[in-house]
Amino acid sequence: MTTAKPASSSSQAGEFDLGALLAERGAERYELHTKYLNHQLPRMLHTIGFDKVYERGEGAHFWDADGNDYLDMLAGFGVMALGRHHPVVRRALHDVLDAQLADLTRFDCQPLPGLLAEKLLAHSPHLDRVFFGNSGTEAVETALKFARYATGKPRILYCDHAFHGLTTGSLSVNGEDGFRDGFAPLLPDTAVPLGDLPALARELKKGDVAALIVEPVQGKGVHEAPPGYLRAAQELLHKHKALLIADEVQTGLGRTGDFYAYQHEDGVEPDLVCVAKALSGGYVPVGATLGKDWIFKKVYSSMDRVLVHSASFGSNAQAMAAGLAVLSVMENEQTVAHARATGELLKSRLTALIDKYELLADVRGRGLMIGIEFGKPKSLKLRSRWTMLQAARKGLFAQMVVVPLLQHHRILTQVSGDHLEVIKLIPPLVVGEEDVDRFVDAFTAVMDEAHSGGGLMWDFGKTLIKQAVANR
Structure with a gap:
């Protein structure tokens, strides 16, 4: 449920009060979108478990209705270069x-x-x-x-x-x-x-x-x-x-x-x-x-x-x-130099994981625009599961990584394009070394689970396959 600043006691009767409107109707956000806007968006968000209620944002982070902190590695598709609400x-x-x-x-x-x-x-x-x-x-x-x-x-x-x-x-x-x-x-x-x-x-x-x-x-x-x-x-x-x-x-x-x-x-x-x-x-x-x-x-x-x-x-x-x-x-604030240095740190940390994970094919990009590409594994067990996903729809494995990053680690990322096994990182340019550590630790945990061959991640893959087949 959303919270908002209560209506001012000095408000005149009938005067527009944005805080009061949000307090009264904000909890209807997904229903309103389904009824009046793109009805497929809330459906998609619900399917992958992205139907969160975010309350506020600051810098490279935002918080949900329960006060949980999320790391933003998407920056509103790149618009939030200085993070949210720069003073x-x-x-x-x-x-x-x-x-x-x-x-x-x-x-x-x-x-x-x-x-x-x-x-x-x-x-x-x-x-x-x-x-x-x-x-x-x-x-x-x-x-x-x-x-x-x-x-x-x-x-x-x-x-x-x-x-x-x-x-x-x-x-x-x-x-x-x-x-x-x-x-x-x-x-x-x-x-x-x-x-x-x-x-x-x-x-x-x-x-x-x-x-x-x-x-x-x-x-x-x-x-x-x-x-x-x-x-x-x-x-x-x-x-x-x-x-x-x-x-x-x-x-x-x-x-x-x-x-x-x-x-x-x-x-x-x-x-x-x-x-x-x-x-x-x-x-x-x-x-x-x-x-x-x-x-x-x-x-x-x-x-x-x-x-x-x-x-x-x-x-x-x-x-x-x-x-x-x-x-x-x-x-x-020397934002460009900071983006260059932080991007090099993040890319080098991720590149070091390529030899560790057979599902991880490539890490590329410049500055704080980084692509993480996944590819066909060598081991028989993982290869059969990869093939099953690809047969349903290319790009499902990348989505399988994006979802637990949000649900288990509270990190927002995106698949880089339709039918692409690539995650794109375009965080606010103000992210720091602690944010890099948080992302790399979370990504490592997700990749560990994927390579274990079991767990909720592959179960979710089955849900994505059903959804992909149903939409054909």
Whole structure:
């Protein structure tokens, strides 16, 4: 049951009181979602035992209704880079609300968007201008539109297994068929394998390619672009008058141990860069597309085209204030360096377990974006059980690991994608050594149970198999 601050005694009759509303109706959360929102979400959460009631969060932790502490290794799909309720970001939002700015008049130029753009561009000095929207997928949509208009070409290339968003344009460059099925026709596009320069060259020779959009580290499966690929791809693209778009929605703002993931490779200077998620500290929806001056000047080529691309809530004061506060915190608290060091520690501790567990195939990633991949074991007993799971649905073993991590160890993680035997760790960038110890100890315990060949973990596997078969 949820708890909330009691209604103020000074509240007027009929006045909206959020605390009172939550106290009265908060316990209905799952029923309300089932009735009015995506009815499959509560069903899925109940099936895997994730139907918890969380009361509050702070930093890299949150607490349930019974006061139990949970370690967050998911960060709200990456938006909570500074953890929950960072005091500096909270204060900035209170301040901007108290300032009562004449926000979103649309016929003036407020200072906050310019100040945030200036601070953001300082981290990518080869870029010149920013468009602010409201989400990662909107940042991608902006980049696609700008690339097509600036080059005069229709086709966008993307990489197999990419994820760039779920609106129609960004869906067109989504490498997972499960997201695309039933939503065609989409934009003209072509997938190329990540790292395959000959395949990229073949497509570019057709002369109709506006851009290649790429995640320097793919979110689905946590696959990193091979060394040298981004720079070589950039050279090929520019040779054919096409653009390089770096999707840094998940990898940007320190996630991989550099401010942007493309900065791990010397000489890479994307024409357009997409950011979102962490930019507001998880408080306010925000997205940004950074680009070169000539691209923006071509899109906004005259006063008649001043609103040719805009967003109703883009550049709103709350999002801009949050963004400024986030970048200030990252600089003052050396968040990027901390993410690099903590990520190296976590990855090295996990990599050391590969030789110990035959079900553990690989540990990869950069900074605090780490993929743990499972694979077919060698021993006969485990191999037969693995084969049984794979026959029902690929990805069930990874789910079998995620569930006890939450239920037995109170650690929230996620499977990295549909039909993938990979767990992705994208915790808040503020996690510390104690959190690393807690995760590694819990993960070791779960792997010990899995390799014992018995226990509740494999019993739960049978439940997942039944569910997978029923959904076919």
